[in-house]
Amino acid sequence: GESVGLHLPTLSVQEGDNSIINCAYSNSASDYFIWYKQESGKGPQFIIDIRSNMDKRQGQRVTVLLNKTVKHLSLQIAATQPGDSAVYFCAETGGTGANSKLTFGKGITLSVRP
Amino acid sequence: NAGVTQTPKFQVLKTGQSMTLQCAQDMNHNSMYWYRQDPGMGLRLIYYSASEGTTDKGEVPNGYNVSRLNKREFSLRLESAAPSQTSVYFCASRKGGSGANVLTFGAGSRLTVL
Numbered sequence A: 001g002e003s004v005g006l007h008l009p010t011l012s013v014q015e016g017d018n019s020i021i022n023c024a025y026s027n028s029a030s031d032y033f034i035w036y037k038q039e040s041g042k043g044p045q046f047i048i049d050i051r052s053n054m055d056k057r058q059g060q061r062v063t064v065l066l067n068k069t070v071k072h073l074s075l076q077i078a079a080t081q082p083g084d085s086a087v088y089f090c091a092e093t094g095g096t097g098a099n100s101k102l103t104f105g106k107g108i109t110l111s112v113r114p
Numbered sequence B: 001n002a003g004v005t006q007t008p009k010f011q012v013l014k015t016g017q018s019m020t021l022q023c024a025q026d027m028n029h030n031s032m033y034w035y036r037q038d039p040g041m042g043l044r045l046i047y048y049s050a051s052e053g054t055t056d057k058g059e060v061p062n063g064y065n066v067s068r069l070n071k072r073e074f075s076l077r078l079e080s081a082a083p084s085q086t087s088v089y090f091c092a093s094r095k096g097g098s099g100a101n102v103l104t105f106g107a108g109s110r111l112t113v114l
Helices: none
Strands: A004-006 A010-014 A019-025 A032-038 A045-051 A056-058 A062-067 A072-077 A086-093 A108-113 B004-007 B010-013 B019-025 B031-038 B042-049 B065-068 B074-078 B087-094 B109-113
Touching (some): A019 A108, A032 A062, A032 A072, A045 A072, A072 A086, B004 B087, B010 B019, B019 B031, B019 B087, B042 B065, B042 B074, B074 B087
Parallel strands (some): B010 B109
Antiparallel strands (some): A019 A072, A032 A045, A056 A062, B019 B074, B031 B042, B065 B074, B087 B109
């Protein structure tokens, strides 16, 4: 069946280091991918997205890489800060129509050590 | 703008009781969604409304009903609550259409069924 999953449940990094969060997806028809950040007690917040016609997209301190050949998505956070501590979700969907729905991965916790 | 507002934030129910979770968005978004979030399970779609006047089942609709009251409001009802419905519920909305696939989430409603 279709699924979106993350390789590791937790990731601990030193403040100032770069973080890499990985995600695998199984639906080869997916053409749009999003990373969300969820802080404790809050709803998920949009970080960055990428369409399947791209393999890299950069934002402020974040970069998303997409490898369609192996159906793999990653989120890179540069110079990780304590405020980056949160649960990160990848999500995918096939299309932008009104009935398109996001499928979320199970989430990975990023813990930043001071 | 308030974005997506959910009420109540916390609720404790006894098995068999009924309740309605309310959700409203002020962004003039077309589509609205209800998700539940359980430990280790990520976000699972319960019901969604692609546009005003329509509702459809998601991944886990059993035990729930929804009403798209108008473009702004989308409520989730538990007719006879069960302990398995103990969860954190998130409402989300999306403008829809090309380039507008990002979901905006509410802060969540934590429900405990005893």
